[in-house]
Amino acid sequence: MREEEPAEKTPEIMYERLIKNAQEILVQNEDRGLIMPDRGYYEGVWLWDTGFIEIGEAHSNPEAASRRLFDWISQAQWKNGFVPHILFLDKKVERYFPGPEYWQIETSSNRPAAETSGITQPPVLAFCSWEVYEKLKTESPDNAKDFLAKMFPRLLAFHQYLIRERDPEQSGLVSIYHPWESGMDNSPRWQEALAKIPVSQKQIIEIRNLRRDVKNLKNQWAKEGKNDTEALEMALSMRPTDEDYARFFFLLNFSKDRQYDDRKIYREIPFNVKDVLFNSIFCASNQSLLEIARELKIENSEVAQIEKYLEKQKIALEKLYDPETNLYYDFDVKNQRLIKRKTIAGFMPLITGMVPKERAERMAKIGQSEDFSLNKGKFLIASTAKSDPNFHSQSYWRGPIWMPTNWLVAKGLEISGLKPESEQIKKSLLELVTEKGFYEYFDAQTLTGLGRADFSWTAALTIDILKQ
Ligand code: GLC
Numbered sequence: 001m002r003e004e005e006p007a008e009k010t011p012e013i014m015y016e017r018l019i020k021n022a023q024e025i026l027v028q029n030e031d032r033g034l035i036m037p038d039r040g041y042y043e044g045v046w047l048w049d050t051g052f053i054e055i056g057e058a059h060s061n062p063e064a065a066s067r068r069l070f071d072w073i074s075q076a077q078w079k080n081g082f083v084p085h086i087l088f089l090d091k092k093v094e095r096y097f098p099g100p101e102y103w104q105i106e107t108s109s110n111r112p113a114a115e116t117s118g119i120t121q122p123p124v125l126a127f128c129s130w131e132v133y134e135k136l137k138t139e140s141p142d143n144a145k146d147f148l149a150k151m152f153p154r155l156l157a158f159h160q161y162l163i164r165e166r167d168p169e170q171s172g173l174v175s176i177y178h179p180w181e182s183g184m185d186n187s188p189r190w191q192e193a194l195a196k197i198p199v200s201q202k203q204i205i206e207i208r209n210l211r212r213d214v215k216n217l218k219n220q221w222a223k224e225g226k227n228d229t230e231a232l233e234m235a236l237s238m239r240p241t242d243e244d245y246a247r248f249f250f251l252l253n254f255s256k257d258r259q260y261d262d263r264k265i266y267r268e269i270p271f272n273v274k275d276v277l278f279n280s281i282f283c284a285s286n287q288s289l290l291e292i293a294r295e296l297k298i299e300n301s302e303v304a305q306i307e308k309y310l311e312k313q314k315i316a317l318e319k320l321y322d323p324e325t326n327l328y329y330d331f332d333v334k335n336q337r338l339i340k341r342k343t344i345a346g347f348m349p350l351i352t353g354m355v356p357k358e359r360a361e362r363m364a365k366i367g368q369s370e371d372f373s374l375n376k377g378k379f380l381i382a383s384t385a386k387s388d389p390n391f392h393s394q395s396y397w398r399g400p401i402w403m404p405t406n407w408l409v410a411k412g413l414e415i416s417g418l419k420p421e422s423e424q425i426k427k428s429l430l431e432l433v434t435e436k437g438f439y440e441y442f443d444a445q446t447l448t449g450l451g452r453a454d455f456s457w458t459a460a461l462t463i464d465i466l467k468q
Contacts, residue, residue: 014434015466018462019466023463026460029454031089037455041452044087046121047085047124048124049456051124051125052128052404055132056461056462056464057460060463062136065135065136066133069128078112081160083161084118084119086116090115097211105118108259108261118252120176120181122181122182122277126288127284127288129147130288132147149296152293152298159285162282168263172315173313173317173331177251177269177272179251181278186239186240186397187397188341188398193335193339207242214232217235218232238450272333274316274320275330276346277348280349280350286310287310290303322338327346327363328346330345341384344381344383349412350411355416360412360417361418372385374444374445378428380442381406382399383400384398386399394450396451401432401443402442403457403458404457406429407429409425410422410429432447436448438454439458
């Protein structure tokens with residue numbers, strides 16, 4: 001006789017278990033009161049990871065989430081308002097590359113006391129602070145107001161930095177000057193702009209020798225008595241190539257050699273792009289910053305400047321829309337044209353709430369098409385469309401599915417009035433992590449978990465989806 005299905009199999013119990021597992025990962029990845037992306041490789045605390053992680057954490061402990069957000073920004077932020085993409089907890093790191101010794105931020109008089117990187121990342125912090133505030137408010141309205149009051153000047157200074165230094169021409173769009181600033185490191189969006197950067201074969205070889213991820217794999221295999229060249233190449237095919245790395249280092253050195261002086265960098269750097277993802281997030285974060293100002297009853301010329309910029313931003317974002325393909329694209333300042341590569345970034349203006357509903361519907365259909373959702377019956381958007389010549393189902397941002405970008409599209413669809421489509425993405429994300437685990441990213445074709453296991457933002461955003 002067939003036994004009855006055990007009670008543990010009910011969706012409620014499975015989801016309770018999923019939440020518990022996700023929470024355990026976040027505890028395991030905590031270091032000195034902050035949460036790292038994983039335990040084992042990423043030695044530091046990243047900007048946009050932190051924002052997403054605290055959105056998830058705020059469901060069970062909004063007080064701790066708000067404390068960590070403030071601790072993070074108050075240690076990481078530079079004197080000119082700039083917020084770096086990594087806050088290192090130690091002066092020297094062993095596994096992550098490039099660590100503090102490469103950034104050498106001491107060349108800048110704006111550096112904070114802590115060790116950090118010298119480039120930024122998508123400015124999610126105001127947007128995330130508002131989400132954390134809303135959860136904290138129901139638990140403790142006084143603490144919630146205090147949190148906003150502490151965050152506001154820092155968030156304002158960051159947004160002012162972006163407007164002042166990254167959009168000196170007042171176009172309504174801010175520039176990134178390193179692919180890492182986009183958060184989508186090796187996206188094919190950067191191919192053309194990067195091609196302008198000359199790298200020699202010698203530099204490419206040097207980079208391979210510097211890469212700690214390569215060194216660590218080799219050491220590990222040597223200990224096991226293996227010399228597995230093939231396996232190394234296989235592992236590396238999931239990460240940016242040595243040639244990409246050589247160009248990433250050219251740009252990193254470019255800023256460092258100019259003492260992180262934005263005026264000089266902006267004028268001279270060969271890579272200057274108005275990234276559609278970065279600017280959509282900045283637009284959403286400007287809206288959150290204004291909500292924070294209203295909640296704190298702050299009305300002054302600085303707030304008025306943000307309001308004015310937001311209006312400009314909405315007009316400028318609209319110019320990134322291409323009616324022929326129904327997606328948005330980045331603008332390459334050096335080449336003076338749109339970068340027409342189909343990636344998940346093209347959906348990001350949905351989170352600004354300014355995409356008309358019938359356009360959002362067309363965009364959702366593109367997301368569901370076989371070009372982006374490669375798995376039948378699931379709505380999971382690949383980081384790069386299958387039709388792109390650089391599509392690779394396992395290579396980092398050239399195909400794999402990532403939790404945070406899919407979460408952003410789900411959020412955007414909901415904001416744009418497409419709740420059923422948004423729910424479809426969330427359901428597919430839950431099935432994905434239930435079946436495969438909380439991986440850093442997933443093969444776009446087979447959905448195999450790739451990169452690091454037990455990844456913080458994957459776990460935290462799962463909690464957010466389940467607790468909503
Ligand atoms: C990789 C990702 C970036 C992320 C970081 C830490 O560099 O490309 O988006 O913030 O890892 O998780």
